[in-house]
Amino acid sequence: MIGKRIGGRTYYYLAESARVDGAPRVVTQRYLGTAEEIARAIPGDTAPDSARHRSYGDVAAVWATLERLDFVRRVDALFGTQRAKTTLGTRLAVAVLHQATAPGVPLGDWWAGSAAEDLVRPRPPRSALTTAAHWRALRRLTPERLAAVEATIAEAVLALLGDGTAALAVDVAQFASFTAADCTLASACPDALAGLGLVVTRDGAIPLASRGYRRERGAAPTFAELVEDLRRRAPSTGGGDITLVFHAGQAAQLDLGARSGFVGSLPLSGHPELLAQPASAREPVDPERFAGLTAWDTLAVVDGVRRRVILTHSATLHAAQSRAFADELSTAIRELDGLAAALAAGTHRGDRSQVHAEVGRITRGRRVERALSTTLTGAKSGEIRLTWRVDAAAVARLEEEYFGKQVLVTDQDWPVAEVVTAYRARTHLESTFRWLTGPAVTGPTPRWEWTPERIAAHTLVSVLTATVTHLMRREADLAGMNLSVRELLEQLGGIGETVLRYPSTGGRPRTRRILTDRDPARQRLWEIFGLGG
Structure with a gap:
């Protein structure tokens, strides 16, 4: 020196x-x-000159999964030479990364506050990281290109999972809502609800193919039509036919007596003989994966044919339904008390038919109607009186026979735990899409500029994001961490990074990065997704 x-x-x-x-x-x-x-x-x-904190764990894990799928290269290979500085492959990868980790944050703000700028390579220019630039770029995605992108990522998923991947067909009827594009005022445009049919892997409910549809003005396909369309769109899964998954409201649209390859639920009211079975008839399903879930595996006549049915009881669902019923009953009692007081005080002057209609409105709902007994006395306006009582025996029957229960039906010979897993695939997907496409999701401005092309592009990004995050959820589940997509990303998002910037001693200022402490759960996720390099 x-x-x-x-x-x-x-x-x-x-x-x-x-x-x-x-x-x-x-x-x-x-x-x-x-x-x-x-x-x-x-x-x-x-002492550092400055410091800033940014999200790291969720961004790093999602980007690592995108790299394992070889996402950017596979997508760019579909389009040949591209003149844009930021290719469509990078565009879509960044869009998926953004929606998975910060769906309600504007693209530019998210980029500045996360570790994406240090992970994404090639790094997009700042001018490309705006909502407007994002939508301009996605205009290049024609319907044919949208389908090609979805198919090539499905191939990548199947390559990772290996041969023999069985598939399920599910309908996510409440996928998202968009404001119609042909309106001049947003207030005059009712939201158009969109549904989404999906082919997903049986293991992990990872989307492989999709078909979006609009649900207004009678445009929605019937469930049976949707199923047939999904069969045509589905990629080769290397393992048998696609198993249809449906809920109780869709069962009436299907002739289960003639159909094969299905898992679904039936209306509870259609099988009182199953509901009357004592709790001792049920056995635990899988205490580690399904805590508090018991089931009785038997046969019953469904659409004229004896089918395998499984009566399940969930302690968690029972508690939730019991709380919801208590709230409904309390609300009805409070309103009946108010109506009775108004009748006694003479401030309610309706005739008997009007009062009867008001009582019906208050007690509307099968469960409340069964538990509340009401009596009207008097015939003339001003003389009518109302009394009510709670039928304790009816409440006990609800608790014993209905709460926490589902009746599943299938023609598959899978173990009960696998039947439950297949049926719950739809629930997991609905939860994921609520997280990804909620009202805070960044879209075009103003909001009524959702054109069919933009809806199609947004749907593709949402499906690809569900594909990546459900692949991650499957990996965590295989490692013993049974989490929803939202829970998984929130846990990973708790791994932050503090960037310290030190004064220059010649040349560029020195930067040091420090990760936040990790509890045992986050440390396990850190190891599962190889975030330590």
């Missing part, structure tokens, strides 16, 4: 000497600074 005195101060340089033509010479030197600057640069003695 050598010092040079300039203007009364000494500045130090790190010098390297060597013999040149037999004489010692300084061949390289690097500026270090003054003595004070060098002291501040010694680890432990230097």
Whole structure:
């Protein structure tokens, strides 16, 4: 190290000497600074000039999954040479990364506050990271390109999972809502509900193919039509036919006596003989995967044919339904009390038919109607009186026979746990899409500019995001961590990164990155997704 005195101060340089033509010479030197600057640069003695905190774990895990799928290269290979600085493959990868980790945050704000700028390569220019630029770029996705992208990512998923991947067909009727594009005022445009039919893997409910549809003005396909369309769209899964998954409201549209390959639920009211079975008839399904879930596996006549039915009881669902019923009953009682008081005080002057209609409105709902008994006395307006009572025996029957129960039907010979897993695929997907496409999701401005093309592009990004996050959820589940997509991403999002920026001692300022402490669950996820490098 050598010092040079300039203007009364000494500045130090790190010098390297060597013999040149037999004489010692300084061949390289690097500026270090003054003595004070060098002291501040010694680890432990230097205070950073600035610090900022940003999300890391969720962004890093999603990006690592995209890289495992070879997402950018596979998508770009579909389109050949592209003149844009940011290719469609990178565009879609960033869109998926953004929607998975911050669906309600504008694209540019999310990029500045996350570790994406250090992970995404090639790094998009700042001008590409705006909502407007995002939508302009996605206009290049024609219907044919949308289908091709979905198919190539499905191939990547199947390649990761290996041969013999069985598939399910499900309907997510409440996928999202969009404001119609042919309106001049947003207030005059009712939201158009969109549904989504999906082919997903049986293991992990990972989307492979999709068909979006609108649900207004009678445009929605019947469930049977949707199923047939999904069969045509489905990629080769390497393992048998596609199993149809349906809920109780859709059962009436299907002739289960003639159909094969299905898992669904039936209306509870159609099988009182099953509901009357004592709790002792049920056995635990899988205490580790389904805590508090018991089932009775038997046969029953469904659409004229004896089918395998499974009566399940969930302690968690029972508790939730019991709380909801208590709230409904309390609300009805409060309104009946108010109506009775108004009749007694003479402030309600309706005739008997009007009062009867009001009582019917208050007690509307099968469960409340069964539990409340009401009596009207008097015939003339001003003389009518109302009394009511709670039928404790009816409440007990509801608790014993209905709460927490489902009747599943299938023609598959899978273990009960696998039947339950297949049926719950739709529930998991609905939960995922509520998280990804909720009202806070960033879209076109103003909101009524949702054109069919934009809806199609947004649907593709949402489906690809569900594909990536459900693949991650499957990996966590295989490692013993049974989490929903939202829970998984929230846990990963709790792994933050603090970036410390130190003053320059010559050249570029020095930066140091420190990750937040990780509890055992986050440390396990860190290891599962290989975030330690």
